[in-house]
Amino acid sequence: MTAAVRGRPDIVVTGLGMITPVGLTSGQSWKMTCAGRSGAAEDPRLAGLQVPFSCAVTGFELQRDRQAETPPLDLFAQYAVAAARDAVADASLTDGSFDPARAAVVLGSGIGGQRAWQEQFGRMADRGPDAVDRLTVPKALDDAATAAVARDLGLHGPSLTVSTACASGTTALGVALDLLRAGRCDVVLAGGTEAAVTPLVSTAFDRLKALSRRQEEPDRASRPFDTQRDGFVMGEGAAVLVLERDDDARARGRRSYARLLGYGASSDAHHLTAPDPGGHGARLALRQALADAGTDSSEVTLVNAHATGTGQGDTVEARLIESVFGTEVAVTSTKGVTGHMLGAAGAVEAAFTALSIDQGLIPPTANFETRDPNLPALDIVHGTARPTPVSVAVSNSFGFGGQNAVVVLGRV
Incomplete structure (x- = not known):
């Protein structure tokens, strides 16, 4: 039974934009993910640390605010603006094809403008308070990315920022689903x-102790569900x-x-960082x-797992999947390629899930052996991408603080 059958409107995905460690477009990111090629490598920004590697975005051109007098945005906002521009173009949303007053932006971020805070702290430590950028706060706030997208595209509907740790991107999709069903807007980014x-x-x-320390082979460090997993790659x-x-x-x-068929959210109410070992909140x-x-559950063809490559997290999720779907459903984790993109992870994985449905292709879990x-x-x-007709798929996201968010997507 679909939402439309129950008298609610069907909500569809009409555009995708992605900036990932393996591509600056959704097409490139999808191609590399289906090839199972990890984006992990040594990161000069982390030189000298215990974990000197990451899944970094490379080749990205900084996006200046269209207001010429405004200094460059924090990088997390720049990524959002670039992805939003691509998504709008992909959806063929041109001037006049929608009402900007009925267009909303809902973005999730787990950490926000961390780079801005760190840069300005360094300035103050080195040169004193007068060296701190007067626009530090509006550039670093969690809502800076959402505001930047709305300003860049001239959208006047609700502009909302959600922060549910590593479930943030999925939570944003759930909020967007509710806004569209309620008729509060016509388009949501x-x-x-x-x-x-x-x-x-x-x-x-x-x-x-959340990160992999496999620095001798960083491209093999992110290993969701694998017996040799030792943590995630940022x-x-x-x-x-x-x-x-x-x-x-x-x-x-x-x-x-x-x-976008459905959304569910819950709290473990259990621990600051560890998931409920019984998976009760995630199951809810x-x-x-x-x-x-x-x-x-019998109609679900694919589960895009949260699976970050941590011992406890992957264990709890694997047992959850078995308890709800059995062992026949296809399971993948794209974090073997992208690493754990924190608050962006759920959105990227939902986009990959939509492409799996659209193209009938399930990307492999990289480094699972x-x-x-x-x-x-x-x-x-694992190994290679699997051609499979995907009718209904689930994308899981779980975060520190016991945050759980799940979306269900289906074929049009």
Whole structure:
């Protein structure tokens, strides 16, 4: 049963924009992800640290604010602006084809303008308070990326920023889904952005023992579900999805990638960093998303797992997947390629899931070689991309603080 059958409008994905460690466009990012080629490499920004590598965005041209008098935005906002421009172009949203007053922006970020804070702290430490940029606060606030996208594209609808740690990008999609169903807007640019690969943030994650230390072979360090996994690799970038009601998209002759069918969210209420070992909160969010989508677990063809390559996190999620879907459903984690893009991860993975549905192709879980014998015998897609008709797919996101968010996407 679909949302439209229950009297709610079908919400569709009509445009995609991505800036990832393996591509500056959605097409390039998708191609590299399907090839299973990791974006991890030594990172000069992290030289001398215990973990001197990351999945960094390379070749990105800085995006200046269109207001000439405004200094450059923080990098996380620049990523968002670039991804949003590409998404709007991909959706063929041209002037006059929509009402800017009915267009919203909803973006997630787990850390926000970390680079701006770090740069300005360095200035103050070296040269005193007068050296601090007077626009530090508006450039570094979590809502800086959302505001920048709205300003850059001239959008006057709701402009919202959500922060649910590493579930932020998926949470943003859920908020966008509710806005469209409620009729509060006609178009939503939804997604996530992050640019937190800095010495401080990397060290902080390493102090939590969350990062892989496989520095002798960084391109093999991100190993979701693999028995030799030892932590995640930090990534950065952004993804923006254009969401509309299906009737509106059809009226302007726009083809859609997929439908956004449902959303669920919950809190573990368990621990500051560790997931509930029983996966109760994650299961609640997943069940909510399936119910919201009006679909049953037996109809799901693909699970795009959160799977970051940490011991406990992958274990809890693998057992959750088995308990809800059994072991027949295809499972992939694209973090083997992109690393963990933190607040942007859920949006990027939802975009990849929409492309899997559109193209009937499931990207492999890069670096997965040997299943952890303590995990269920899931059908982990690995080695090469798998041609598979995907009718209904789930994308999971889980974050520190017990944040859980799940979206369900389906074929148009």
